[in-house]
Amino acid sequence: MTTAIPELSIIVPAYNESENIAPLYARLVTVLEQENLTFELIIVDDGSDDDTAKQVADLEARDQRVRLARFSRNFGHEAASTCGFDLARGQAVVLMDADLQDPPEVIPQLVARWREGFEVVYARRTARDGEPVLKKLTSYLFYRYFNRFSGSAIPADVGDFRLVDRRVVEHFIQLPERNRFVRGMFSWLGFRQTVVDFHRAPRHAGQTKYNYLKLFWLSFEAISSFSIAPLRLCMGIGAIVTVFAFVMAVIIILQRLLYSIEIPGYALGTASMFLLGGVQLIFLGVIGEYIGKIYTQVQGRPIYILNDPHAQTPSNDNLTRKGDARSSLPDENNSST
Ligand code: UDP
Ligand code: MG
Numbered sequence: 117m118t119t120a121i122p123e124l125s126i127i128v129p130a131y132n133e134s135e136n137i138a139p140l141y142a143r144l145v146t147v148l149e150q151e152n153l154t155f156e157l158i159i160v161d162d163g164s165d166d167d168t169a170k171q172v173a174d175l176e177a178r179d180q181r182v183r184l185a186r187f188s189r190n191f192g193h194e195a196a197s198t199c200g201f202d203l204a205r206g207q208a209v210v211l212m213d214a215d216l217q218d219p220p221e222v223i224p225q226l227v228a229r230w231r232e233g234f235e236v237v238y239a240r241r242t243a244r245d246g247e248p249v250l251k252k253l254t255s256y257l258f259y260r261y262f263n264r265f266s267g268s269a270i271p272a273d274v275g276d277f278r279l280v281d282r283r284v285v286e287h288f289i290q291l292p293e294r295n296r297f298v299r300g301m302f303s304w305l306g307f308r309q310t311v312v313d314f315h316r317a318p319r320h321a322g323q324t325k326y327n328y329l330k331l332f333w334l335s336f337e338a339i340s341s342f343s344i345a346p347l348r349l350c351m352g353i354g355a356i357v358t359v360f361a362f363v364m365a366v367i368i369i370l371q372r373l374l375y376s377i378e379i380p381g382y383a384l385g386t387a388s389m390f391l392l393g394g395v396q397l398i399f400l401g402v403i404g405e406y407i408g409k410i411y412t413q414v415q416g417r418p419i420y421i422l423n424d425p426h427a428q429t430p431s432n433d434n435l436t437r438k439g440d441a442r443s444s445l446p447d448e449n450n451s452s453t
Contacts, residue, residue, distance in 0.1 A: 122181070123207050124148070124155040124227070127200025129193050130172075130214035131162040136320050137171040137214065141182070144220045151224050156206060158183045159214070160199050163190035188421040193325075194296040195420040197276065202289050210279045211298075216320035218277035225312045226279040235281040235307035238274040241316035254328070258335045262300070262342070270303045271311050278302070294412045294419060297338040304342070340405050347406065350399040357395060361388070 126144060130137065137159070148155050161169040161184060172184040185199055197211055208230050212218040222239050229237045259272045276299065280288070284307050291301055303309070326334070340346060371377040 120154070121205055121207065122154040122156045124153055124223075125158060125200075125204030125206030125209045126155055126223075127158045127160065127197065127204055127209060127211050128214045129160050129162055129196030129200065130164065130168050131190060131193070131196070131325055132164045132166045132168060133214040133322060134164070134166040134168045134171050135322060136216055137168060137175070139320060140214055140216055140220070141175055141179075143216070144223075145179075147220045147223060151227070153224075153227065156181050156183060156204070158185060158200050158203050160196040161186045162192065162196040163187045186423045188423040191420040193276075194298050197298050198289075198296055199420050199422070201280075201285055204285065207282050208279050209282070209285050210277075212277050213275075215322060217317055218275070219314065219317055222277070222312065222314045223279075225314075229310055229312060230279050230281060233308060234310045235284050236302055236305075236309040237279040238271055238309065238311045239277040239314050240271060240274050240311040242273075242313045250328070251331075254331065258331075258338075262335070262339055270299050271309075274299070274311065275316075277314075281307070283307070292413075293341070294415075294417065295337065295341050295409055296419065297341045300338055300342045336405070340402075340409065344406070346402050350402050353395065354399065357392065361392075 126148075128140065141157070144155075144157060157175075159168075159172045159182070161172060169184060169186050172182065175182045176184050183203070185203055187196065187199070200211060201209060208227070210223055210226065212220070218239065226237045226239060256272070259270060262270060280302065284302070284305055287305055288301060291305075293301075
């Protein structure tokens with residue numbers, strides 16, 4: 117690794133992407149060298165079962181700008197991108213997917229906007245080739261509702277592909293939460309943000325790692341990480357049901373006392389019991405989700421574990437996080453300044 121600080125750090129989470137590593141590297145190098153940008157390429161292997169890590173290690177041996185960070189198992193995309201930000205040393209950091217859905221050719225446009233003074237430059241997809249209509253629709257709904265529930269707005273149709281200035285990266289790696297919804301965290305951080313449009317290409321090779329069920333839970337996870345609106349919704353519905361039940365009880369009592377009407381109540385009683393039981397279970401689940409978040413936060417486990425002979429177990433001080441990987445790798449990041 118060179119000691120000079122590169123202009124750009126390109127960070128790429130990769131999970132079973134062995135066929136995409138070489139083409140990604142080739143296209144990145146072509147674009148960045150054309151633009152005379154100095155860079156480092158950090159590929160975070162998120163516990164792949166294929167030979168992704170070997171592909172990257174081969175590149176690392178040939179090109180000192182490339183660096184492999186390897187997880188001990190699959191920790192997920194958010195953990196892998198967090199690790200990339202922890203390790204990056206560049207003046208700006210570009211996060212992108214390994215599957216070439218985010219074209220490296222867009223990077224010069226991101227850099228141009230950054231040089232104009234924007235600290236976060238999102239790449240916004242105008243078209244999403246090769247993605248089913250249902251995925252586009254669910255993604256649209258997610259962004260609408262996320263922005264409505266959480267105070268901080270993510271621009272619509274923005275994925276993970278973005279450029280972030282060093283100053284913002286420093287704040288990002290200090291954020292202590294264990295449940296990381298990276299997109300939301302950047303919009304929460306603020307600073308001057310802008311978007312650049314691009315055409316999202318189909319995957320170069322391999323399969324998407326996200327099915328609809330996984331996406332549903334991810335969305336719920338994201339919303340509950342950024343807002344307590346679901347808890348308020350539960351309270352609201354609870355209040356409505358309570359008022360309804362109260363009014364019903366008053367009506368039944370009045371009918372019995374004033375008009376002596378006999379009401380065969382078991383059918384209604386059973387139905388409302390099931391309804392209330394269901395509502396309560398759902399609400400318990402929502403509350404449980406938040407308790408689960410508190411639990412993982414209090415456990416204070418690191419966000420990821422590197423499978424690296426030099427890495428020690430990162431600090432588990434959950435209130436003062438400063439890049440798990442940074443504290444675990446000797447010197448590398450301190451020597452360059
Ligand atoms: N990825 C990862 N860990 C995971 C799942 C995915 O690092 O557990 C990476 C994956 O290799 C890719 C990026 O995250 O570089 C986006 O994943 P994918 O292309 O499957 O998602 P999609 O583009 O279909 O939303
Ligand atoms: Mg993809």
